[in-house]
Amino acid sequence: xSKYMLIYRDPAEPAAAPSPEEMQAFLAMWGEWFGKFGPxxxxxxxxxxxxxxxxxxxxxxxxxxYVEAKEVVGGYSVVEAESFEKAVEIAxxxxxxxxxxxxxxxxxxxxxA
Amino acid sequence: xxxxxxLVEHFFRHESGRLVALLTRSLxxxxxxxxEDVVQSALARALLTWSRRGVPDDPAAWLYRAARNLAxxxxxxxxxxxxxxxxxxxxxxxxxxxxxxxxxxxxxxxxPLRLLFLCCxxxxxxxxxxxxxxxxxCGFSTPEIARALLTSEANAQKRIVRAxxxxxxxxxxxxxxxxxxxxxxxxxxxxxxxxxxxxxxxxRADEPIRRDLCDEAARLGRMLVDHPAGDDPRVSALLALIGxxxxxxxxxxxxxxWVLLDEQDRSKWDWAAIxxxxxxxxxxxxxxxxxxxxxxxxxxxxxxxxxxxEATDWRRIIDLYIALDRIAPSPVALLxxxxxxxxxxxxxxxxxxxESVPASRIPVDYPLWHAVLGDxxxxxxxxxxARAAWTTALSHRPGRADADLLRKRLxxxxxxxx
Numbered sequence: 001x002s003k004y005m006l007i008y009r010d011p012a013e014p015a016a017a018p019s020p021e022e023m024q025a026f027l028a029m030w031g032e033w034f035g036k037f038g039p040x041x042x043x044x045x046x047x048x049x050x051x052x053x054x055x056x057x058x059x060x061x062x063x064x065x066y067v068e069a070k071e072v073v074g075g076y077s078v079v080e081a082e083s084f085e086k087a088v089e090i091a092x093x094x095x096x097x098x099x100x101x102x103x104x105x106x107x108x109x110x111x112x113a
Numbered sequence: 114x115x116x117x118x119x120l121v122e123h124f125f126r127h128e129s130g131r132l133v134a135l136l137t138r139s140l141x142x143x144x145x146x147x148x149e150d151v152v153q154s155a156l157a158r159a160l161l162t163w164s165r166r167g168v169p170d171d172p173a174a175w176l177y178r179a180a181r182n183l184a185x186x187x188x189x190x191x192x193x194x195x196x197x198x199x200x201x202x203x204x205x206x207x208x209x210x211x212x213x214x215x216x217x218x219x220x221x222x223x224x225p226l227r228l229l230f231l232c233c234x235x236x237x238x239x240x241x242x243x244x245x246x247x248x249x250x251c252g253f254s255t256p257e258i259a260r261a262l263l264t265s266e267a268n269a270q271k272r273i274v275r276a277x278x279x280x281x282x283x284x285x286x287x288x289x290x291x292x293x294x295x296x297x298x299x300x301x302x303x304x305x306x307x308x309x310x311x312x313x314x315x316x317r318a319d320e321p322i323r324r325d326l327c328d329e330a331a332r333l334g335r336m337l338v339d340h341p342a343g344d345d346p347r348v349s350a351l352l353a354l355i356g357x358x359x360x361x362x363x364x365x366x367x368x369x370x371w372v373l374l375d376e377q378d379r380s381k382w383d384w385a386a387i388x389x390x391x392x393x394x395x396x397x398x399x400x401x402x403x404x405x406x407x408x409x410x411x412x413x414x415x416x417x418x419x420x421x422x423e424a425t426d427w428r429r430i431i432d433l434y435i436a437l438d439r440i441a442p443s444p445v446a447l448l449x450x451x452x453x454x455x456x457x458x459x460x461x462x463x464x465x466x467x468e469s470v471p472a473s474r475i476p477v478d479y480p481l482w483h484a485v486l487g488d489x490x491x492x493x494x495x496x497x498x499a500r501a502a503w504t505t506a507l508s509h510r511p512g513r514a515d516a517d518l519l520r521k522r523l524x525x526x527x528x529x530x531x
Binding site for chain 2: 016017018019020021022023024026027028030031032035044045046047075077095
């Protein structure tokens, strides 16, 4: 078994704000996902606040690399799976994927395990 | 922590309404836009947190704390804070400690109801009232309102903006203290709830019944009936009316097509809802008033209490429609009266009745008017006249389920050879 990080990528310019009803539906999808893959999700992770600081080589600090980017990292979770295929399968059913967000799936090297 | 799937239906939507009401009270109607932003952010924060950690035991209190803190943050950035902050602070300190649900409910009090009364203020144009109530009290987004009211998003947005502009210019709106002030606006509030229910009951779009609108109307009505400002027999009558009609929803549709009253499976009616509506109707009989809501509820009750279509007391229904036309004259009342008369006296009598209606009272662009005329002609054996009337009905853009029914009738009715 290895751990995989699911890195959630949202469009840099999100669509219109979701309605309360849509938010509740989205939340229920998370419940669905945790319900289905609960033991495999070793860390539900977190969401990232928009914006940030980018420390460039040479010590220059800028307001994040996001200005030109089409999508930004919006959050992450960590799952445990026996193969990359299995990790992709879990990601495919994640609410982020279901509402059209992108997910980068990366295997943790395990140096710190 | 609990599974988000177990949150009650429409929880976010209804909490949004409660929070908007509460914060509007503290911050003023002029700041409705800020209030909406704050509530939206609080809900978004809840979504992010609860999706990872589960739903807290008292989600309403959690949202309340989040919204209140966000409002304070927003105001700190705002120049008006000196005037507003003390009032917001006065919203009470319970936010610092875990809140019990009952106590929280007390905190919210009757703010949503006050907000509803505010939406029905004289200054707000009629067509904006339902839109504003859906937005602020019921927590609908602009696209949801546009879909509900069969209008474009731009138009829905315009109605809301106009309403807010009007309210902004009205000083001391929340000073609806005292029951007399609230009671004075009860007519408008009842009319708004009735309109909301109608929008859902007779929706003309692709979806024949918009159940969530009907449910919202019932929810607002129940809020009203439990409040001293709603201590009026008409409120009970309106709730009875909503209850009787809602009880038949499941039987009215099969695969998106209408099932007409004479074909409905009466065992599919929601008898618990009918009993509840009967209690409301009983309540509405206290006092002297007979409003349109009373009469319409009584008509709906007549249909519910008939053991079969054939056993319906048409005489009584005709009398009720005559009474209704006197209290609240409308082509719909005339039309329904004619239908009842056709059951009792035959289609020719009903046609004669409709033909005697002065031209000025005929709603020429109301598809149902022509649809019913066509049905009566069919029963009287005037096939060509029936076909002509149905064709006219179709030309006035009826809803999808209505149109399907009309086309079916046209297909099944031969051209008169005689």
